Amino acid sequence: MVPKSFGFMMFLWVQTAANISVTGIIGSTVELRCDELNGTFILNNFRVTWRKEGEIKCFVETYDSDEDLTSYREKNQCADFRDRTRFKEELKEGKFTLQLLRITPKDEFTYTCVVLKKNEEGKFEVHREVKTNLKVAANYSAPVLTHIPSGEETTFNCTSSHGYPQPKVYWVNHTDISLLNSTQQYTRAPDGTITVFSTLTVKAATAIKLECTIENEQLHQNLTATIDTSSPENSPSVDNSPSKTKGAVLASVAAVLIVILLILYIGWKKRRTSVLMTYTAPAEIGNRNFGLPE
Template identity: 25%
Template sequence: MLHLKDGLSLKSQLTVFSALVLHHTVVFLLLTHSCGGQSQVIGPSQPIVAIVGDEMILPCRLEPATDAVAMTLEWARPDLNPRFVHLWRDGRELLINKNPSYMGRTSLFIDKLKHGDISLKLSNVKLSDEGKYRCFIPSLGRESIVKIVVGAVSSPVIGITKNSSEVVLGCESKGWYPEPEVFWLDGEGNILSAGPTETVRGPDGLYTVSSRVTVEKTHTNRFTCRVQQQNINQTRETHIHVPDEFFMVPSSSAVYISIVLAVVFMCIVAVVFVVWRWRRNKIKTKKNHEDETEQREGEKKTKPSNNTELQVLMDGERDGEKPMAEREAMKDLVEGEGENKSKSKSNHIELQFDEEQIKRNQRMTEIQKMKKLKKEMGKLQEEREKKENEQKHAEEVVTRLMGQKKGLENQRERLQLQLEEVERQRDENERKIQSVDREITERERDKADLKIQKEAAEKDKDEDKKLLLEAKMGLDKRKAELEKELQKTEKTLESKEGEITKMIQRKSKAESQKEKINVKFEEIEKQRDDIKRKLESE
């Protein structure tokens, strides 16, 4: 009887054990099936290359395809603070803790979310966008890492110079990232031996490279400058054809002809100089001859008076009628008349000379005055050009400041819109927190619920409330940042308006000074024309 009782007990234990094993097996299979049916987050296995200024897509998808419209989706960069690049929740984008450098540059493909495509579109790529991005679905606990390599490229520019018998080609390319390599190729694609590449990195982080090579004449005279960057798999080329004339060396006959032409030119200059000196001497001799002729004519005019005197003396001697005293008086009279005539002629010549000297001095004075006016006009011209440049610079500065002002006004409007959006989300978040508090209170009052369900519900609500409180703190922080940035923008905008006013006043002052200079310039130009006409009439 005891043996039978022990057998029944053992059989009961085996039945319970089998039931437990079967239960655990079913649970394990259900869990395995559940895990096997859960979607995976799939991203690219290789880095993605993007070019500065372009648009790019960060691939990420769910496999098997699952509708992700109602899911929470996070695109983030762990190395940034805030780390969020794009946050999708409750069917829309949230700006909570979004990194400011990505504002307005990220978006999802809304029509593809229901097919499991959660790829991110990034516009206007910058150098700072390079890094690792995390595509994460919190409800699935799955993520994928997407790596981006950002590059910048530009086409090279070739210049050509000739040094004596050598032809040198120069190649320059600006705006590269990462640092590229430069190669020179001939018409057949062979690499040419060139000097070391010069590399300069600008304040924007972009590289400028330049290289020079000396080339010789070939049957094609075609050469290529190639700039490439292997990390981003980018290459840019520029071709040039050098004319045959650049490779021509000056011949000895050409040099001889040049020397002969130079000697002939110098001889012509010498002949012209000799002729000029000869004509000058001839004019001077002719003038001296005219002066001597005038002097002889004056002497001839005095001779008749002397002849008259002799005639009177001879008549007196023949007649013998006049006394000696009368003859002496007549002689003195004749000599006085000759001296007076000679002196009058000399005074007349001196007077003509003085008049010519006065005219010559007046002419020299007018010429000097004209030179002085010309010099003053040159100074006024320089001053006018300076004022024109100053006016042009002021206009350019005003235009630039107006553009900056417009950009600041757009930024202010954008910040105000973001601030309004944050306020709206903050109010909505506050309403959700109040709703959660009300539900928790109602559940505490509900005595009909099971204890375990009540604890689970309270735990879920506490979790939701915690998330909402964190979101509220993030919104408050974002609001403070936006208000600070808006205040800074307002201050900068006010400063720009002051600079614009100052530059407009400076421009008006330059225009006024320019007008005064133009009036003075016209007056001096009129004086110069009057002097010029006067000299031409003389």
């Protein structure tokens, strides 16, 4: 049976502390690291408990080599984490890394790994704490861009789904490279992912080229769709690659200039060679007999 002092001793003094940030993808497995790397390691001298910030009535996962924790875990493990946690098979190496399975947005918290170590008197005391800030994210789908002409106005819609967290949406008018104001609606799926529906209304014009960008700051993801009403097909295109940087654009311009200069040099070289081949020196002209009487 687990001693009652086991739970209370977790709130005693702490010798060392660390803070870690990690991002996990919805539906996948994320690892929360907590390694004991100082000096000689003997597993039987340690107890480990993972807790969620602000939760004192239950734990996420726990380990004690000297105790059978089956009944203790059933009574005290937080219900949201049952059958979703496990330690990696590296405990004997001093690695108390916790694997959290099938993560959802509800798992976005700060977690604390509390390590207790047996002292010279055989009692367990808090040895160190490691805090891990878990961020949850998901990639958005390629945006779908459509438009509906209506009299003096045209409405453009941009939709992207299955992402997390809530994205930023940008509309750019390529005519004058200006940002346009739009309205956004967000809906959540059962798995916590988000669908964004952005609407932009502009005055009707003979031709306009627009760009809709969905930005997921957590994953540094930018998805862009463009539409050109002057195009015969009038169909939008999607660019899922990262936006070109200023340096990349300058490099492209420099490459074009080099090619142009090279072509001009080759043309000049050919013309110069042609002139040299047909050129006759004045001295030769003066000594040449043209068939005229002397």
